[in-house]
Amino acid sequence: MNILLHSVYIITMDxxxxxxxxxxxxxxxxxxxxxxxxxxxxxxxxxxxSEVINGKGKWLIPGLINTHGHLGSSLLRGAGDDxxxxxxxxxxxxxxxxxxxxxxxxxxxxxxxxxxxxxxxxTFLDMYHLHMETVAQLxxxxxxxxxxxxxxxxxxxxxxxxxxLSEAINxxxxxxxxxxxxxxxxxxxxxxxxxxxxxxxxxxxxxxxxNIWIHxxxxxxxxxxxxxxxxxxxxxxxxxxxxxxxQVPCLVAHAVHLSDNEITIxxxxxxxxxxxxxxxxxxxxxxxxxxxxISKGINISLGTDSTASNNxxxxxxxxxxxxxxxxxxxxxPTITKTWDxxxxxxxxxxxxxxLQQLGKIKKGYKADFLLIDPNSAHLTPWDKDRIHSHLVYxxxxxxxxxxxxxxxxxxxxxxxxxxxxxxxIYEANSFLHS
Amino acid sequence: MNILLHSVYIITMDxxxxxxxxxxxxxxxxxxxxxxxxxxxxxxxxxxxSEVINGKGKWLIPGLINTHGHLGSSLLRGAGDDxxxxxxxxxxxxxxxxxxxxxxxxxxxxxxxxxxxxxxxxTFLDMYHLHMETVAQLxxxxxxxxxxxxxxxxxxxxxxxxxxLSEAINxxxxxxxxxxxxxxxxxxxxxxxxxxxxxxxxxxxxxxxxNIWIHxxxxxxxxxxxxxxxxxxxxxxxxxxxxxxxQVPCLVAHAVHLSDNEITIxxxxxxxxxxxxxxxxxxxxxxxxxxxxISKGINISLGTDSTASNNxxxxxxxxxxxxxxxxxxxxxPTITKTWDxxxxxxxxxxxxxxLQQLGKIKKGYKADFLLIDPNSAHLTPWDKDRIHSHLVYxxxxxxxxxxxxxxxxxxxxxxxxxxxxxxxIYEANSFLHS
Numbered sequence: 001m002n003i004l005l006h007s008v009y010i011i012t013m014d015x016x017x018x019x020x021x022x023x024x025x026x027x028x029x030x031x032x033x034x035x036x037x038x039x040x041x042x043x044x045x046x047x048x049x050s051e052v053i054n055g056k057g058k059w060l061i062p063g064l065i066n067t068h069g070h071l072g073s074s075l076l077r078g079a080g081d082d083x084x085x086x087x088x089x090x091x092x093x094x095x096x097x098x099x100x101x102x103x104x105x106x107x108x109x110x111x112x113x114x115x116x117x118x119x120x121x122x123t124f125l126d127m128y129h130l131h132m133e134t135v136a137q138l139x140x141x142x143x144x145x146x147x148x149x150x151x152x153x154x155x156x157x158x159x160x161x162x163x164x165l166s167e168a169i170n171x172x173x174x175x176x177x178x179x180x181x182x183x184x185x186x187x188x189x190x191x192x193x194x195x196x197x198x199x200x201x202x203x204x205x206x207x208x209x210x211n212i213w214i215h216x217x218x219x220x221x222x223x224x225x226x227x228x229x230x231x232x233x234x235x236x237x238x239x240x241x242x243x244x245x246x247q248v249p250c251l252v253a254h255a256v257h258l259s260d261n262e263i264t265i266x267x268x269x270x271x272x273x274x275x276x277x278x279x280x281x282x283x284x285x286x287x288x289x290x291x292x293x294i295s296k297g298i299n300i301s302l303g304t305d306s307t308a309s310n311n312x313x314x315x316x317x318x319x320x321x322x323x324x325x326x327x328x329x330x331x332x333p334t335i336t337k338t339w340d341x342x343x344x345x346x347x348x349x350x351x352x353x354x355l356q357q358l359g360k361i362k363k364g365y366k367a368d369f370l371l372i373d374p375n376s377a378h379l380t381p382w383d384k385d386r387i388h389s390h391l392v393y394x395x396x397x398x399x400x401x402x403x404x405x406x407x408x409x410x411x412x413x414x415x416x417x418x419x420x421x422x423x424x425i426y427e428a429n430s431f432l433h434s
Numbered sequence: 435m436n437i438l439l440h441s442v443y444i445i446t447m448d449x450x451x452x453x454x455x456x457x458x459x460x461x462x463x464x465x466x467x468x469x470x471x472x473x474x475x476x477x478x479x480x481x482x483x484s485e486v487i488n489g490k491g492k493w494l495i496p497g498l499i500n501t502h503g504h505l506g507s508s509l510l511r512g513a514g515d516d517x518x519x520x521x522x523x524x525x526x527x528x529x530x531x532x533x534x535x536x537x538x539x540x541x542x543x544x545x546x547x548x549x550x551x552x553x554x555x556x557t558f559l560d561m562y563h564l565h566m567e568t569v570a571q572l573x574x575x576x577x578x579x580x581x582x583x584x585x586x587x588x589x590x591x592x593x594x595x596x597x598x599l600s601e602a603i604n605x606x607x608x609x610x611x612x613x614x615x616x617x618x619x620x621x622x623x624x625x626x627x628x629x630x631x632x633x634x635x636x637x638x639x640x641x642x643x644x645n646i647w648i649h650x651x652x653x654x655x656x657x658x659x660x661x662x663x664x665x666x667x668x669x670x671x672x673x674x675x676x677x678x679x680x681q682v683p684c685l686v687a688h689a690v691h692l693s694d695n696e697i698t699i700x701x702x703x704x705x706x707x708x709x710x711x712x713x714x715x716x717x718x719x720x721x722x723x724x725x726x727x728i729s730k731g732i733n734i735s736l737g738t739d740s741t742a743s744n745n746x747x748x749x750x751x752x753x754x755x756x757x758x759x760x761x762x763x764x765x766x767p768t769i770t771k772t773w774d775x776x777x778x779x780x781x782x783x784x785x786x787x788x789l790q791q792l793g794k795i796k797k798g799y800k801a802d803f804l805l806i807d808p809n810s811a812h813l814t815p816w817d818k819d820r821i822h823s824h825l826v827y828x829x830x831x832x833x834x835x836x837x838x839x840x841x842x843x844x845x846x847x848x849x850x851x852x853x854x855x856x857x858x859i860y861e862a863n864s865f866l867h868s
Contacts, residue, residue, distance in 0.1 A: 078823035082771050115811035281762030311827035312812045328715030337516050377549035378746045380859050381866045389512035393745040398832040425814050432815045
């Protein structure tokens, strides 16, 4: 399979500024970009292609990478807003999750996948505790790129802890590398406040033994930090460093409440952060010190969290919040840059998920990309100088017309090719109307 | 003309909660809702209708009301991001605006109108200083509801001040009440920092004399407040009260930096506020104390500001920012309510713009409304309990399929009926490529 896609404006994301926007074509071989070139393809290049696609002047950009979510709870979208976190957990999330069958998880995960592909997400991370082998199956069928984590809460007996960890390790054994490497697996202790140090150490050992990286929630709320200090005499990041968490490659979600020392620890240990601005705002968790972390050189990616706390999975919205929020808080419009924010949803996301050669349009990189139709009032007027700005401040999930992952087309002119959108929506609605 | 629109879920916005969501039909006469009823229409009702529309299970909601913008600068979308306010004004806005011909204004205003109707805005306020009679003509042709203000900066001779005020008063004389009352006019001193007290007093006198209300920018940045105190010994709102601004009905844009006393003054004088969260964030102005103003009972509406500082006019995004921002800042998810935020874009907007019987789906109210297609993953699952939440936390401009203003259809199945979308986008792009 050898795809030639021509007549597109390629936003390579390889270099800041309008010179990295190429009016040209790409050739894709074995799921990777083989050529990224300016101008028109030659007759020979056209002849050698097994499929030729006319991009009709659209923008070609790297696929968006969502580094934190919980797909299994997607059916709880809108089930409880405007209530305090603990009441929300106790009256909405936990009682509902107790009733979740495999069938409900299938409906929820399929719904999330439809929403993600339609709005331009090509890679997602899913941390959930139920039926992750089923999620792997659905991820494979969707042809999306996925990082799957069996989330582990350690507030239970050591026997139960070991069972959970076995499930997580077995998930790695069974599905890591599946679907031509599009599915990978990480280990996910839920959070320091739900996992005692002994359990975390058990997980760290297994991670080292099996060469698996770790994803966890960290320092999401102020209360969490206060309680952690009371219980352990240390702030969460300091404590995690001491027990060895960062000896394994690590991606932490939220990182809202950090001391300067903790920011230094994250940087020194090469820890990536998944910034989830919309979820952090909606739950009243606060605002992560992103500009400070960027200035230290920490790798910041973006995540939506679940639809139960967001309430949508459109990564363009997450980009927009990340771009605007920190300027307003700091009263400094220069504190974050268009380019830095856009990269968070692309190259930085790939790095956070330990995925190589992903997040740019470049020879040798995986061919995960989108076509954006710029013929909308909200993307007008445009030229090479304004494209990056429009992607950050004006573009919407709906502007995505076509989606490719590893060279395979998942959406064509807004029509999903591997997911049955109508059926998925119908079945997800049946959750409320059965 | 007597329209019957059936098979819709009517979100009346007349009362909080699922009981105000009606599965039924509406009858529109003379541009107003004549009936809003549950169930199916009778044969007699069907026979009496000159037009019958099948809503196919869509949501029918009040049209969105954008209470602050500058349409004339729409072509500067993305022309300068991530730079400080004064540098932005001096290097981007002012040099460009100096070159704006009537033709450029036409292109800019038409572009903004296309973007607004497509994303569900039925009413807009436009404050601009160039060619407002032309804007009135375009507003009439678009069939949108519009409040037009000839913006006045008073940093000039008294003669020039009087000329500007004459233009503003003539605009009122010429176009107020035009197009079956859909176009109205207010007076707009630009801001206290650009209008000396003597000029403001001149405007206030004219407003009283001609029974016109006033719209102005107020307390947008911290610097503005500091300088105002230095120059006049009073904070801006306190000063405006003293010089009599609030003796006229008044809508102020931004209101970001307010003392408790100033919030009290706004409430006591029945002043409405246009909250522009995205613009305030992008320019680094700060975050308006919306929860405090809501608790005082101040009427808060929503505005996008211009695409030069937002950079889009999708009111659903503005709703989302207003809904999430204050929860995050205050670290209290209960501090704003879904219902209160949604009303800001509807009933509160109408009140802010001094428009009567607008912003609800109710007998006697103006028939400005949208149909929303709920068959998208991001609005799934839904029932009457979740509709308001989905409108605030998940819906997007693109979900709007049909738009009506005063009973007249402006968009049908996403196709604009009074604006030539393709031509408008083409001509707006020519601004950069000519």
